Amino acid sequence: MKNLALLLLASGENSPDMRYAAGFSTPDDFILFQTENVNYAVMSELEYDRAKSSAGKNCRVLAESDFGGPDRMKVFQNIKERFGIDGFLVPGNFPLLWADKLRQSGIPVTVKEGAFFPQREFKTPDEAAMIEASEHGAIKGFLRGREVLGEASVADDGKLIWQKRVLTSEILRAEIDAAMLRAGMLPTGTICAGSLQSAQPHNAGTGPLFAHTPIVLDIFPRSQTTGYWGDMTRTLVKGKAPEIVRKAHFAVCEAKKRGISLLNVGAIPAEIHLAANAVLEKHGFFTGCNDAGNFGFFHSLGHGVGLDIHEMPRLSSRNAKKLAGGEVVTVEPGVYYPEWGGVRQEDLLYLGTDGTVTNYTAVDDDLCVE
Amino acid sequence: MKNLALLLLASGENSPDMRYAAGFSTPDDFILFQTENVNYAVMSELEYDRAKSSAGKNCRVLAESDFGGPDRMKVFQNIKERFGIDGFLVPGNFPLLWADKLRQSGIPVTVKEGAFFPQREFKTPDEAAMIEASEHGAIKGFLRGREVLGEASVADDGKLIWQKRVLTSEILRAEIDAAMLRAGMLPTGTICAGSLQSAQPHNAGTGPLFAHTPIVLDIFPRSQTTGYWGDMTRTLVKGKAPEIVRKAHFAVCEAKKRGISLLNVGAIPAEIHLAANAVLEKHGFFTGCNDAGNFGFFHSLGHGVGLDIHEMPRLSSRNAKKLAGGEVVTVEPGVYYPEWGGVRQEDLLYLGTDGTVTNYTAVDDDLCVE
Numbered sequence: 138m139k140n141l142a143l144l145l146l147a148s149g150e151n152s153p154d155m156r157y158a159a160g161f162s163t164p165d166d167f168i169l170f171q172t173e174n175v176n177y178a179v180m181s182e183l184e185y186d187r188a189k190s191s192a193g194k195n196c197r198v199l200a201e202s203d204f205g206g207p208d209r210m211k212v213f214q215n216i217k218e219r220f221g222i223d224g225f226l227v228p229g230n231f232p233l234l235w236a237d238k239l240r241q242s243g244i245p246v247t248v249k250e251g252a253f254f255p256q257r258e259f260k261t262p263d264e265a266a267m268i269e270a271s272e273h274g275a276i277k278g279f280l281r282g283r284e285v286l287g288e289a290s291v292a293d294d295g296k297l298i299w300q301k302r303v304l305t306s307e308i309l310r311a312e313i314d315a316a317m318l319r320a321g322m323l324p325t326g327t328i329c330a331g332s333l334q335s336a337q338p339h340n341a342g343t344g345p346l347f348a349h350t351p352i353v354l355d356i357f358p359r360s361q362t363t364g365y366w367g368d369m370t371r372t373l374v375k376g377k378a379p380e381i382v383r384k385a386h387f388a389v390c391e392a393k394k395r396g397i398s399l400l401n402v403g404a405i406p407a408e409i410h411l412a413a414n415a416v417l418e419k420h421g422f423f424t425g426c427n428d429a430g431n432f433g434f435f436h437s438l439g440h441g442v443g444l445d446i447h448e449m450p451r452l453s454s455r456n457a458k459k460l461a462g463g464e465v466v467t468v469e470p471g472v473y474y475p476e477w478g479g480v481r482q483e484d485l486l487y488l489g490t491d492g493t494v495t496n497y498t499a500v501d502d503d504l505c506v507e
Numbered sequence: 508m509k510n511l512a513l514l515l516l517a518s519g520e521n522s523p524d525m526r527y528a529a530g531f532s533t534p535d536d537f538i539l540f541q542t543e544n545v546n547y548a549v550m551s552e553l554e555y556d557r558a559k560s561s562a563g564k565n566c567r568v569l570a571e572s573d574f575g576g577p578d579r580m581k582v583f584q585n586i587k588e589r590f591g592i593d594g595f596l597v598p599g600n601f602p603l604l605w606a607d608k609l610r611q612s613g614i615p616v617t618v619k620e621g622a623f624f625p626q627r628e629f630k631t632p633d634e635a636a637m638i639e640a641s642e643h644g645a646i647k648g649f650l651r652g653r654e655v656l657g658e659a660s661v662a663d664d665g666k667l668i669w670q671k672r673v674l675t676s677e678i679l680r681a682e683i684d685a686a687m688l689r690a691g692m693l694p695t696g697t698i699c700a701g702s703l704q705s706a707q708p709h710n711a712g713t714g715p716l717f718a719h720t721p722i723v724l725d726i727f728p729r730s731q732t733t734g735y736w737g738d739m740t741r742t743l744v745k746g747k748a749p750e751i752v753r754k755a756h757f758a759v760c761e762a763k764k765r766g767i768s769l770l771n772v773g774a775i776p777a778e779i780h781l782a783a784n785a786v787l788e789k790h791g792f793f794t795g796c797n798d799a800g801n802f803g804f805f806h807s808l809g810h811g812v813g814l815d816i817h818e819m820p821r822l823s824s825r826n827a828k829k830l831a832g833g834e835v836v837t838v839e840p841g842v843y844y845p846e847w848g849g850v851r852q853e854d855l856l857y858l859g860t861d862g863t864v865t866n867y868t869a870v871d872d873d874l875c876v877e
Contacts (some may be wrong), residue, residue, distance in 0.1 A: 151521065164696075227603060229602055229603065229604030229605075230603070230604070231602070231603040231604075232599055232600040232601070232602075232603070233597060233599065233600070233601040233602070233603050233606045233616070233618055234599030234600070234618045235599075236603045236606070237618060246603070248603055248604045248607060307691070308689075311685075311688045311689040314685075314688045315681075315685035315688055315689065318681045318684045318685050318688065318694070319678075319681040319685065321677070321681075322686070325535075329857075473827075493580040
């Protein structure tokens with residue numbers, strides 16, 4: 138049987154797989170390979186000490202200079218010979234330049250189908266704790282955002298005024314993001330979408346914010362130290378919520394509760410998604426498509442969170458693979474209508490291998506801010 | 508002659524080349540090809556409208572559905588046939604999975620050597636203006652950092668105290684980064700390295716900051732809207748600077764002035780680097796290596812800045828390619844000694860095609876903060 142080793146050539150910054158396997162992050166690309174279930178990181182002199190001190194349990198650090206470096210092809214050849222490797226399995230995004238060079242020198246390179254490290258789907262207790270810590274950072278951002286909305290006043294034309302200026306999505310985002318930075322988190326595209334912009338799930342929000350209309354705050358920072366993400370969403374209304382918004386918010390909260398209640402070992406994601414959707418329909422919020430585009434609940438109920446913000450498992454109507462325990466997932470039903478806007482509520486949850494569910498999003502679901 | 512088109516398959520977020528060619532950014536990968544000097548972006552329905560409205564002058568937006576999408580291989584085949592393309596030139600980091608699929612279906616794929624878009628080295632007036640705006644964002648961060656150091660008091664053990672807590676690199680970084688966020692910039696690894704940490708050019712800094720010892724602030728944010736970077740460095744001392752630090756700071760400022768004065772159309776980067784180094788040596792700051800590692804001025808004088816934080820041209824002792832005008836470069840001499848720390852000063856400059864030099868870093872070089 139051939140001895141095929143897994144191979145990554147990437148930076149920890151850009152590759153969650155690399156960060157997962159190495160246990161540390163670098164700005165520059167380096168070589169990591171896995172053979173007989175041990176990861177080996179090949180580091181330059183510059184990074185060697187830091188890698189040694191921060192490498193994960195299952196990662197051994199080798200000095201590039203011991204393998205003929207910095208000539209990368211020499212390093213590959215030496216790895217192949219010393220570890221008795223016949224070829225490499227690489228991820229689909231492996232750089233073509235180096236695949237071509239390896240093949241030209243007679244070393245087979247094959248793209249590995251599916252997840253490169255399937256075990257990333259199931260978190261160790263250490264990983265779960267790091268994700269929970271990131272979620273705490275997200276909550277700090279949210280609480281700052283809600284505080285600013287509380288401090289804001291309402292002008293005659295309905296615009297929110299804060300610190301003597303019109304409060305915009307941009308200003309609110311900066312306040313939320315600054316609070317997260319202070320908590321050691323890296324903000325990434327925080328959504329503060331008001332009024333009709335809230336009807337587009339991916340609209341980050343621009344311009345003035347108004348009273349008596351929904352403002353969706355979707356907050357997903359990455360920890361600057363661990364690289365793990367948090368993710369949460371709350372919809373807020375400054376002032377008084379229109380009846381349709383109150384009804385939608387109630388339905389979405391009920392759908393979220395239902396989805397969370399169904400998380401269990403052996404549960405089927407597609408069934409959880411459909412059950413949450415059924416709650417929305419029971420409250421009169423239907424999904425469909427017309428000339429103006431999609432309306433209703435037209436994204437999946439949730440997704441895994443880890444070193445990627447979106448990873449396995451998907452809580453979608455198309456995922457029939459049973460939950461096994463160890464997953465960290467969002468549950469985030471939402472409804473969107475171009476006539477009045479959207480409402481989404483999102484919690485982040487850990488499903489233990491014993492079926493217990495821990496909700497990391499320790500924040501109430503209140504809609505209105507006085 | 509064969510008709511070889513340039514091909515990118517990347518997201519705007521992760522690929523400066525893609526952002527450059529398309530003029531917009533996306534979170535997800537898409538196809539862009541260039542034939543007869545026109546760029547064509549192939550967009551899904553979801554992104555089509557946004558791409559249309561924000562694409563650059565030289566970029567035409569095609570609908571994926573008109574090319575057989577979302578099946579990516581069909582899209583490639585259709586592009587090949589309709590544009591009479593014989594094969595694709597791709598960057599070295601092109602994803603192997605798709606290169607293999609293209610080749611298996613008989614479409615040649617070749618890695619293009621060198622810079623994928625060499626013209627990125629030379630900025631249009633629009634690009635230069637966006638970089639200048641990003642530098643203004645960096646300056647806002649720096650001024651906030653200096654303000655915090657000004658507000659800090661000094662404890663008996665020399666530690667800085669701010670808002671009743673010990674001021675750490677982490678707290679100072681969060682204050683600088685928050686100010687940049689408010690200016691629409693994305694902070695990325697801001698360096699606040701104090702005491703002996705300042706002797707390592709890439710040390711971001713951790714733990715308490717102290718009076719009477721150098722604190723290097725190296726600030727390089729990316730604009731959230733344009734994607735262009737700013738980059739600047741100042742070294743500050745809270746209180747009184749030791750004599751060696753004052754001397755080093757003076758020498759580094761003189762070297763910076765000398766480097767800037769030599770920027771010109773036709774100037775050779777290696778000569779500029781060496782001239783700056785000569786100024787440092789004249790003031791007694793020599794470069795070398797001993798058991799503890801490198802000391803003195805052991806990085807290059809500067810680098811290009813654009814959609815990448817480090818890009819062409821390098822102002823290094825090994826770059827003999829004459830400046831042509833249109834470059835935006837840093838000039839950032841620094842000296843580092845493990846015994847007492849380091850000093851670096853960095854400005855960002857635009858070299859016009861007529862040889863005029865514009866300094867974007869409108870901040871003084873003062874060393875001490877009262």
